Amino acid sequence: MNSNCDVHKLVRRFNEDEAVWRRLGRRRALRYMFGSQRGLLEDILERLDWIVAERECREVRAVGCSAQ
Numbered sequence: 001m002n003s004n005c006d007v008h009k010l011v012r013r014f015n016e017d018e019a020v021w022r023r024l025g026r027r028r029a030l031r032y033m034f035g036s037q038r039g040l041l042e043d044i045l046e047r048l049d050w051i052v053a054e055r056e057c058r059e060v061r062a063v064g065c066s067a068q
Contacts, residue, residue: 024050027053
């Protein structure tokens, strides 16, 4: 049963990662479409897009609660 939980946990993590990458791709496309003329370095913009994509797509788990 424990291995079954591990499999579900890995699948959930994979799906979250996939959602974050897809959201990041959309944010990149929008940034390139509108042009990044904010004067910031490209790697800083990339990191900011990654942080926003993670916040939008990752599930927040409370400490002490079991994930189901």
